[in-house]
Amino acid sequence: MTSSTQPRQATLYRMVMEAHTCPYGLKAKDLLRRQGFTVEDKWLTSREATDAFKAEHGVKTTPQTFIDGQRIGGYDDLRRYFGKSIANPKATTYTPVIALFSMTALMALAASYAVYGTPFTVRAGEWFIAFSMAVLALLKLQSVESFATMFLNYDLLAKRWVPYSYIYPFAEGLAGVLMIAGALNWLSIPVALFIGTVGAVSVFKAVYLDRRELKCACVGGSSNVPLGFVSLTENVMMVAMALWMLAVSLTGGMPAMAGM
Known part of the structure; x- marks a missing residue:
């Protein structure tokens, strides 16, 4: 886009109504200003005014942007006009997983610093896995029904016994919380070991043996994360955490301040 000494007009x-302000309208206004435009902001303050505007211009949605007398379109059209990317809600993405593990890692380091005065401890590593288990369970519990539907596509035990698909997120959450507290190891260790092992075998078979292309239920039933390495990592982490805690329990434990 070429620029001039005077701001361009748009x-x-x-829609700006008493009970509703269109969020995409606000986004469009902000985008125009960031692109150096002076915005003539026309409010559609009633449903009647909005419907009349749509009928006049032959459009189905608002907001609508006009530049130099030419209709550009809605918010997505405006982003395209400025050469910006458009998010595809159906596209596969690892963003939720990256965000989740980044936050749980920071939470673990922060908890370790608060308790021990240093972020780099063995306990921080344990907390990272336990926090991750708890947050992953939280995402699944937002819609257990959606999770169960996706989970039944690949989990070997759930296919044989459907109630397991509903039990799984509660079991993962219970094991994660107990591991955060370091309590009831006799319960958290076998639960994590069992669900982690079954999960790892199920994912490995579905992805690497059967070569199936499925969505992962690991971050909830509405995710677009592809089944594969991420879900396998989730289950391997649970197994590793269970085996680690079992080994620590059998050897009498180790100092939490030990360096990572």
Whole structure:
């Protein structure tokens, strides 16, 4: 886009009603200003005014942006006009997983610092896995029904016994919380070991043996994370944590301040 000494003008029609302000209208206005435009902000303050505007211009949605008398379109069209990417809600992505593990890692380091005065402890590593288990369970518990539906596509035990698909997120959450507290190891260790082992075998078979392309239920039933390495990592982490805690229990434990 070429620029001039004077700001370019844009006219934006957006819904601003007493009970509703269109969020995409606000986004469009902000984008135009960041691109150096002076915005003539036209409010559609009633449903009647909005419907009349749509009928007049032959459009189905608002907001609508006009630049130099030419209709650009809605918010996505405006982003395309400026050469910006458009998010595809159906596209596969690892963003939720990256965000989750980044936050749980920071939480573990922060907890270790708060308790021991240093973020780099063995306990921080344990907390990282336990926090991850708890947060992953939380995401699944937001819609157990959706999770169960996706989970039944590949989990070997759930296919044989459907109630397991509903039990799994509660079991993962219970094991994670107990591991965070370091309590009831006799319960958390076998639970994590069992669900982690079954999960790892199921994912390995579905992805690497059967070569199936499925969505992962690891971050909830509405995710677009592909089944594969991430879900396998989740289950391997649970197994590793269970075996680690079992070894620590059998050897009488080790200092939490030991360096990572």
